[in-house]
Amino acid sequence: MHTYEERMRAVELYIQLGKRSRATIRELGYPTKNTLIGWYREYVRRQDLPLGSAPRPPKFSETQKQVALEHYASHGRCISWTMRALGYPGRATLTAWVREAFPETRTVSTGTRGPGHHSSAAKQAAVVGLYCREESAEALAKRVGVSRPTLYAWKNQFLGAKAPATMRRKKSAPLDPEIEELERQRAALQRDIRELQIEHDLLKTASELIKKDLGGDLQSLSNREKAMLIVALKNQYRPSALLM
Template sequence: MYSYEDRMRAVQLYIQYGRRGAATVRDLGYPSVKHLRRWYRHYLKTGDLPPDRSLPGNSYSPEKRRAAVDHYLQTGRCVAHTIRALGYPDGGTLRIWLNEDLGPTPQSQGRGAPKRHIDDKRQAVYELCTRQTSATAVAQRYGVTDSALYNWRDQLLGKEAKRSPVKRQDDNANDGDPEALRAEVKALEKRVHELQLEHDILVKASEIVKKEGGVNPQTLSNREKTLLVDALKGAYRLSELWKAVQLPRSSYYYQREALQRPDKYAEARQAIATIFENNYRCYGYRRIGESLRCDGAALSEKVVRRLMSEEGLIVGSTQRRRFSSYRGELSPAPENIIARDFQAPAPNEKWLTDITEFPVPDGKVYLSPMIDCFDGLAVSWSISASPNAELVNAMLDEAIRTLAPGERPVVHSDRGCHYRWPGWLKRLEAADLTRSMSRKGCTPDNAACEAFFGRLKVEFFYARQWTGTTMEQFIAELDAYIRWYNESRIKMSLGGRSPIEYRRDLGIAA
């Protein structure tokens, strides 16, 4: 409970602050806003506050008060359970009784107790450690008890504060003791030093090791910890740095020696970067490893993958968006002869075709290729700014010219309108080629051609910025990529060779 003077001071300050309860409680440190408003309403009605510190509806005998506090202590320290069992008082009143009898413990402060900002606590602890007056005077300035003030000190300073020679029970005995004050200041300075060290480690982890600021230093590798220690050893002792990052002394010196050794993979790094850049930045570790083996520098896949990661050589990711030329069932569709069997024992037995688009700054560019299921070779292709009949007809004419006498491949496509127009049908009939079509809305029926488009866009289109590129320049670069795809781009399914190299090794004219 609060004295008459305390309650009157609170009501007068409440009026002075324009009836802003939160500001009043923040300055005084008591009571709750609910009790403050109750006092104010009583003050308006009577012009005064009751001198016996009891308000209407809150008058309880000392015996009832003692019974409520004992019940609280004996039944698990639950305010709600005590109120339900006894039928009195309200939660705020019971917490006030507990605060007076037990001190400001976490169980007795309740939701109505004002929450202190961390800066206020730090200032109070600083004044406690450097005080010229008693701890009681410092506590009164912040509206808390001595016990709460020392709890703040222990929370902020940790174990060093608890080991300090200043005694809580006999605080006044140390008020004039310079040694005790110096010990507390030293403990505070030590804690500040430790916090600064933790901060610097996190900053360096972000700058040097490229880790986020919230990374746990203990989860870093010994090599990364060694880099951190070397970066901070000019400002801190090695022993405290080792302890902070949990790095054994022997491991530190081993890693330092390892970091000073010449990089045995220096030439391999340069070769990997060259292969990556010269192949549209699309080679992963498997194809780069195969290229190195062809050049006589064999490295394991794990080493190639690690070196690529350290050099930041990352293959671009896909951004899927499909072009559709379907315009409905314009004419009867032929049978799906391919039936998802995209394997061919010889060239020019199964051909796949489709259309895809590339949005560039000047507009859209459309590509129509003819893919051979034997080895994935692009037999022919046409590129245009419009997805018209000429796009597919020109591609088909060029593909037919590559056929030897007697070769009659199956030409498989989706159900797009381009493959149902008279020009397309007339050319297939004249060359005696067999038509095959996917089922309606079934992309997997033409999966091998779709896979070609996917690789093309990931390796060539999505990995680059095309701002400022004209349509003519883009068409020229797309044409160059497909030629590189046929002649130089290795496929692991072909034994690390390009489609044309594979045919040459088999003795097949390409």
């Protein structure tokens, strides 16, 4: 930012040199051509220059800021995930907003680090997405903000290393005993995924309805809070499936 005296000196020299911007900038070493012309036009209009530069209006509205912070807080507290979902703001801006809104947060998850920087609910949602296969594992990992190996590490964490990485059946037909064993594994895997989906929905609903960050522990809820969750999810699951 240039002082009032520096701006006036530039405008006066610009006029003295016949409005030759290159000669003026070469003589003074500042500013840019567009800036110099802007100063000159302001001087012609006001016959003077303002003492200070007017502050720039904020690039994002307060509403946009709050929407971004709410998405960040309710979707695993991941910077990259929020940026991809909303399409704004830049990483530095969102990081500054997060540190301002959540001063207790010492580190901010950018989505480029390991699995420990995502909440349990975010990991579970990613694993469910891995098995639903509405997109490739590579695309899912990119959207979540982690690497493909990290995504499969989460799968191992929740379902075990022996669980297959996909529910698609093999095209080649094995022998009958092998088919039966594969069907048993598939059924068990479906049960595990359903339980994982239920737990994820319970944690997400608890975060939205009760405003609690449970850290993956539903047992810390009171009986009244558990009843609230069962009522909220009654259209998706049978009450018996939601008993905690």
